[in-house]
Amino acid sequence: MISQHELTRARSRLLQMHFESGVGHIGGNLSALDAMLMVFHEFLSEEDRFILSKGHSAGALYVSLWSVGRLQDEDLKQFHKDDTLLAGHPPAAGIPDIPFATGSLGHGLSLAAGTALGMRFNGSQARVICLTSDGEWQEGSTWEALIFAAHHKLSNLTVLVDHNELQGFGLTAEVASMSPLWQRWQGFEVDVEVIDGHDLIAIRTALQRQTDRPRFIALRTVKGRGVSFMENRMDSHYLPLTEMNFQIAMAELAQA
Ligand SMILES: [Mg+2]
Known part of the structure; x- marks a missing residue:
């Protein structure tokens, strides 16, 4: 199991990287980081694909890759610099662990579902793990991808949703309510689970479970997780x- 020490080290590196670059989007990175670290440390094989649909959490993706040795400290120092590969949203090419440019929100799940179907056509046993925000579930393309995944019974697709209940301009419940999101999914032939998105054992157990349907896992998370003045604060988005x-x-992190 990934250690508490490694979680804190990754959190600290994320903050340092964002501070040195002078960029925001920190709250949504911190809510997704625990799940992403678990995915990269314990689940992804060379053949598997991870697709970060909420591209503005690229910092957490880069730090997760750094945590498992796929990116180096020197790479992270290029975050958000001119001509860098480590842009504010994942790049289209140049980093083998990042299969698609994302961050034009609402498209990652379609990419993931298509990739999962392609793997099946190719006889691959690999899996696709996609992480979306909860705000992206206000977009029609995300629901189309769910319909597609259910129709094709893409059991090699796992969808993690960073359900922090906040988005760029307010509470998701106030902007365009889909709450509770997981109840909406239950009308489709998909496997639905709701867990604490900061409980590593729960995340691991959910990711280990085998089903014959696509899996949709709502991660109950806290925006800004781990930094007291950022937690559940909309302004931590930007x-x-x-x-x-x-x-x-x-x-604070040093005392965690
Ligand atoms: Mg959100």
Whole structure:
């Protein structure tokens, strides 16, 4: 099992990377990071594919790749720089572990479902794990992908949803309510589960489970997880860290 020490190390590196680059989108990175670390540390084989549909959490993706040794510290220092591969959203090419450019929201699940069907055509035993935001479930293309995945019984597809109940402009329940999201999925022939998105054992158990249907796992998460003044705060979606807040956050993590 990935250790608490490694979780904290990754969280700290994420904050440092965002602070040094002066960019925000930190809250949604922190809510998704635990699940992404679990995926990269314990589940992905060379043949598997991970697709980050909520591309603005690219920082958590890069830090997860760094945590498992697929990116180096020098790479992370290029985050958000001119001409970098490590852009604010995942790049289209250049990093083998990142199969698609994403971040034009609402498209990642379609890419994942198509990739899963392609693997089946090729006789591959590999799997696709896709992580979406909850806000993306306000987009029609996401539901089309769910219909497609259910119709084709894509049991090699696992969908993790970072269900932090916040999005760029407010509570998801206030912007366009889909709550509770997992109840909407139950009308389709897919496997549905709801877990604590920060409980590593629960995440691992959910990812290990085998079914003959596509799996949709709602991760109950906290936006800004791990930094007290960012938790459940909408402004943690966009705002970068000030020098003072960066120091406070790092001190908090050091005590975690
Ligand atoms: Mg959200």
